[in-house]
Structures are given as structure tokens and as C-alpha cells.
Amino acid sequence: MNIKDHIRSIPDFPKPGIMFYDISTLLAHAEAWRDTVRQLKEAVEPHKPALLVGIESRGFLAAAPLALAMGLGFVMIRKRGKLPGDIITHNYDLEYGTDTIEIQADAIKPGTRVVVLDDLLATGGTMAAAISLLRRVGADVAAAQFIIELGFLNGAAKLDVPVQSVVRYES
Structure with missing residues (x-):
């Protein structure tokens, strides 16, 4: 199945x-979504993670069902102010400003092998920040996995872990 056929492009x-x-159309098509999760599973399994991590919010849509399919736990990286308890915060620069992501301080035991997921890799700033945050809590980040990669933006070059995507756009 061609997953690209189920991703809607919205200009401007x-x-x-x-x-x-837009992955809304992909999520709405049961067979295409099931095939996407299958492809994510095949890509992530060789990294042998103990946990999957999703980045708010569309990364949750990829990581949560994949964690369930693989029999793994799921941890959230969220935007500022969304998590209760003790949190670890990471501020980072974007091409249009700054942002902050957070994780609960006790969400991942030091040395735990994880794969971090998001729906789309563009410039790589958010994923690089997530990897940095995960390392601060002691996680062993094995890989970064995406549904979509915008290859022409070279976001993978900012990441120092293996990067894979189900769909890649070159322009």
C-alpha cells in the first residue's frame, strides 16, 4: 500500500x-493506518527498545498504538505546563522563536533503551530537543522514527541517532 496516497497536502x-x-486522512483510513503501524513496528523492532516515547501531540498518535502492538510502555514528552509532578524542562530554539518541552522526572529509569517518535521530521529542532531531554533523564536513545520526513529540509542531519521514516518527501 502506498501510504502517501492517504496523506493530504494542504498548501499555504x-x-x-x-x-x-495532514495525517488526519491517514488516521481515518483503517487499512492504511494499520499498514503504517506495521511499517513503524518493522522499523523500530531492530532497535530493541524497552519503551517508546512520543512527542506532543501527533507523536502520541504514532507511539501509543505502536507501543501497544509491541507490548511496550509509552512515555510522553509534552509542551510546558501539561505534566503533573516533578518535571525536567528543556528550552530550545526554533526557526521562528523558542519552545519548551518537558518530561516527568521519574518517567524513564536511567539506562532504559528508548525509541522516540513523532509524526513528521522537518528541520529536526523538536526531535533534537527531545533527544537531549531524554538523555538528561538518563535514557539510552536508540533511534528516532517518523511517519513523514521532509528530506529536502535535512532535519536528519541534526540528529545523532539512526533516523527512519515511513514516507519521505523530497520537495
Whole structure:
């Protein structure tokens, strides 16, 4: 199945000149979504993670069902102010400003092997920040996995772990 056939492209969103790749249509197509999760599983299994980590919010959509399919736990990296308890915070720069992500301090035991997932790899800033945050809590980050990669933005070059995606766009 060609997963790209189930991803809607929306020009000029959220601003002129940007092409938005919408996975809503993929999620709504049961067979295509099942095949996407199967492909994610095949890509992630060789890394032998003990936990999967998803980045808010669309990364949750990939990581949670995959964790269930693989019999693994799932941990969330969230935006500022969304997690209770003791948290570890990481501020990072984006091409248009700054942002903050957080993880619960006790979510991952030091030395735990993880794979971190998000829906889309563009410039790599958010994933690089997530990897840095995970290392601060002692996680062994084995790989980064995406549904979509915008190869022409070279986001994978910012990441020092193996990077895989189900679908890749070159322009």
C-alpha cells in the first residue's frame, strides 16, 4: 500500500508558502493506518527498545498504538505546563522563536533503551530537543522514527541517532 496516497497536502498552511502534510486522512483510513503501524513496528523492532516515547501531540498518535502492538510502555514528552509532578524542562530554539518541552522526572529509569517518535521530521529542532531531554533523564536513545520526513529540509542531519521514516518527501 502506498501510504502517501492517504496523506493530504494542504498548501499555504499555517502560513503562505508552507505545505502542510495532514495525517488526519491517514488516521481515518483503517487499512492504511494499520499498514503504517506495521511499517513503524518493522522499523523500530531492530532497535530493541524497552519503551517508546512520543512527542506532543501527533507523536502520541504514532507511539501509543505502536507501543501497544509491541507490548511496550509509552512515555510522553509534552509542551510546558501539561505534566503533573516533578518535571525536567528543556528550552530550545526554533526557526521562528523558542519552545519548551518537558518530561516527568521519574518517567524513564536511567539506562532504559528508548525509541522516540513523532509524526513528521522537518528541520529536526523538536526531535533534537527531545533527544537531549531524554538523555538528561538518563535514557539510552536508540533511534528516532517518523511517519513523514521532509528530506529536502535535512532535519536528519541534526540528529545523532539512526533516523527512519515511513514516507519521505523530497520537495
